[in-house]
Amino acid sequence: MSRRRVDPVVIVGAGPVGQTTALLLARWGVPSIVLDRRARRDEVGSKAICQQRDVLDVWETVGAGSAIAAEGVTWSTARTFHGEHELFSYRFTERGRPAFPPFVNISQTRTEEILDERIAAEPSIDVRWDHRVTGLAQDDEGVTVTCGTETLRASHVVVCAGARSDDLRSLLGVGFDGQSFDDRFLIADIRAELPGWARERRFYFDPPWNPGRQVLIHPCPDSVFRIDWQVPPDYDLEAERASGALDARIRTIVGDAGHEVVWTSVYRFHSRQVDRMRVGKVLLAGDAAHLVSPFGARxxxxxxxDAENAAWKLAYVLHGWAGEDLLESYHDERHAAAAENLAVTGATMDFLVPPDELRAQRRRDVLARAATDETVRPHVDSGRLAEAFWYVDSPLTTTDPTRTFGGRPERGATPPALPGVLVPDAPVHTAGGPTRLRALARDGFLLLVAGDVADGLVPDVSGPVRVLALADLDPDGELAAALDARPGEIWVIRPDAHIAAVLSPDEAHLVPTVLARAVGMPVPQEEPCPTTAAPGPSRPSATPSSAPTTAGSTTRS
Incomplete structure (x- = not known):
C-alpha cells in the first residue's frame, strides 16, 4: 500500500540534535531537509564531550551508538575534591543489564562525523549548507521556509540551530527568559599521559592551583584531557597565552608530563528556556529551546x-497514525524536562558561584564538614549528571496507583520501573535472534505481557503495535526482576522506550484506552470499558523502515 505523499520535514541546524532528528525520521520512513547557516561543519574542539548511556541507546537505533561508544573513553566513577583532598566518589547504578556504560567521553566533532556517515547512507536526508532561514510562514497544510531568495515547503519544521537562534525564536514569537552568569570558564584540551586519570571524572572545589574557584577534568580519547577552569569575568585568554601564564596554569595540573595544547576556548554560562517548544507545526529542540550550564552534561x-520525542511523534502524525494534537505533548514533555534540567543545573551554579554571602557561607560550611561527615556529602553539588527525564505527569501516561513516582532519585541512581519512566534495558531472546528490550520497544508500541498472551489483546488501532510474552523474551527472569513485574501484568511501552502504562490482568480491556491516550487521542474521563479505538489510515509496514521484525510476535498495523 502506498504511503501518503507529504512534504519533507525541514530541520534547521546540522548539529547533533538536528542530525539525530533527521536519522530517526529516516528510520520511520519520513524524508527531511537539513538546513545549516554555516558554509561547512566546524571540525575543531571537544565541545560537548559527555555522552550518556540513554543517548547512546538512541544513536544505536540509527547504527551509530556502538561506533561512538567504541571510540569514546568509558567511565563510571565521579570523584569530588575540596582543595586536593578527595571528599567522596560514586559509581552509577542501573536496573537490568544495559548495553552501554553510564557515560563515554568523545569530542562532539567526532560524534558529528560518525552521525554524518550514517546520514550519507540515508537517501531520504538532504543536507544543505550555507542556508540561513529568514522566514517561517505556516498554513493549514504546512510551513513555507524562506532562505534568502529561496523557498521550501515543509510539512513541519524542527528548529535545532543552537544557542544563537534569536532570529528564529523572534520569528516564532517565543520568549527566552533566564539568566547569564558573570564568571567565565576556560576550556583546554590537553594531550598528556596522566596514569590513573583515564577512567574517571574529577571535580575540584578551591584547588590551590585555582583558589576560590573550580576545576573539572574529563578524560577523552587519544590521551586527551578536557580541563575546565572557572575564571574571573575579565579573564583574557590571549594575554595569558602570550605571557606564558597559560602554560604555567596547565603545569600545575599535569606537572612535568609532556603535553600538547590541542584546543582552547572561553565561554559564559546561561540558564534559559523558551516559553513554548511547539508553535503550530514548528518544534524547537536542543540549545535553541533551552540553555543550561555544562556541569551535569545535560x-x-x-x-x-528532544530529537527522539519529536521524531516519533512527527512520524505518527505524518503516517496518519495519530492526530496533529499529539505534537502538543512534545511541548508538555520536553518543556517539563528542560525545566528539570534548569532546576538541577541552577542549584549547581548557586553552589559553584554563590549569588550572595548567605549561600557562600553555606557552601564553605558544607565543604568543610563533608571531609568527615558522610551525611553532609549529598549537599556538595558539583553537578548532577544527565539522566532520562520521567514523563510521570505527561498527558500520554496512564498512572498506576501501585507504582508511584518517589521524586528525583539519589545521585547516580535510577527510579524503579513505572509509568513515565524509561524502561530498563536487558538482553532478550526472540525468534529472530538475540536483541535488547529497548531495541524492540523503539519499533513502535510494545505490549509486554507477564503471562500468557490472550487472544484479541492487540487492539484495532493504527500504527505498529506488538504483543510479546515476557517469559519468551526473558527465560532467565533477569528483565522481569528489573521491572518487578507481577504475574499477568501488561506493560505498554512507547516508541521512545518510555513506559506508557502498567495494567493488571483484569485491566486488559483498558489497552485500547491506554494506547489512545499514548498517541494524544481524547479518552473518557472515567475510562469506561472501551471496545476499540477508532482505526486510522493503514501504514506502509508494521515497523519503522530499518527496524527488524520479530518472528512469532503478534502485530497489528
Missing part, C-alpha cells in the same frame, strides 16, 4: 532526547 544529552 545540554547535548537533553537535546537528543
Amino acid at each position: 545540554g547535548l544529552n537533553s537535546g537528543v532526547a
